[in-house]
Amino acid sequence: MQYKLVMGNRVYSGWSLRAWLVLRQTRHEFQHEVVPLYTEEFDLFRKECFPARQLPALIATEGDTRRIIWDSLSITEFLSERHPDAGLWPEDASMRAAARSLCAEMHSGFKALRAKMPVNLKRHYKSFSPDDETLADIRRICDLWKWAWAESDGEGAYLFGERFTAADAFFAPVVSRFRTYSIDLDDLSNAYCDLLLRHPATAEFIEAAQSETWVMEHNEFNSE
Ligand SMILES: N[C@@H](CCC(=O)N[C@@H](CS)C(=O)NCC(=O)O)C(=O)O
Incomplete structure (x- = not known):
């Protein structure tokens, strides 16, 4: 099986980061390509990879x-x-159910955070x-996060x-996002953020x- 991961602009595409991380975790070799969002190349991707409509795919x-898996x-x-x-x-069924619940909530919720704090891997706003x-x-x-650590006895990991x-x-x-917008967190959450950001694939x-x-204006703020 050969894989090719098609991603949106990495600076702005948090959804692509997820797919990149899970694919890296499989340790299977893969090719990857960035298709800049809202460009002719993106339109072409949609035609060639129908019915995929968004990135990553x-x-x-x-x-x-040839299978196309999107979302x-x-x-x-x-x-x-x-x-x-x-x-x-996770191997354990209860932990697996918990992990899926967290992912599902992350996948479909947190609308205010998504709207007000768009992913931007090049910026660091200090006064947001x-x-x-x-x-x-x-x-x-x-x-x-705290609940997951308590459930799995793994605080801080x-x-x-x-x-x-x-x-x-x-x-x-x-x-x-927490780093881009300098969000003040408790020590455990900060340690978790460091851990994820230090992860080699991240x-x-x-x-x-x-x-x-590429610059996507609607994902940029002018303030520092
Ligand atoms: N639920 C999707 C969301 C993917 C998504 O919103 N991708 C953005 C790029 S980060 C996109 O393709 N936007 C273009 C559009 O919606 O037309 C997933 O988990 O992959």
Whole structure:
């Protein structure tokens, strides 16, 4: 099976970061390509990879069979089925259910945080003040992390123990937001953010983002 991961601009595409992290976790070799969002190349991607409409998308080729898997959650499930040894979900059934619940909430919720704190891997705003709704999202995320650590007896490590799982991949874009917008967190949450940002696959993604030159104005603030 050959994989090609098609990602949006890394600077802005937190969804692509998730897929990158889960794919790296499988340790399977893959090709990757960045298709800049809202450009002719992006339109072409949509035509060629229909029905995928957004990025990331995974193109999995095996012999004459070419599958297109889109949406970071379905990419995660596809890879988890194909690579059970990667441990993308925790082994324990209760922990697995918990990890899936966290991912599902992260996938579909936190609308204020997404709207007010867009992912931007090139910026570091020092004087951003979250509004009440965004603050409530931030608190909820830190509460979920604490709950996961308590459930898995792994305070301060990855969400479900010593091993990186899909749940960590799903929260990686949020962690990057916390750093971009200088969000004040408790010590444990800060340590978790450091851990995820130091993860080699995250660091590689962030470094690659630094050499991208596309600018998406609606994801940029003018203030510092
Ligand atoms: N739920 C999707 C969301 C993907 C998404 O929103 N991707 C953005 C780029 S970060 C996109 O393709 N935007 C273009 C559009 O919506 O037209 C996932 O998990 O992959």
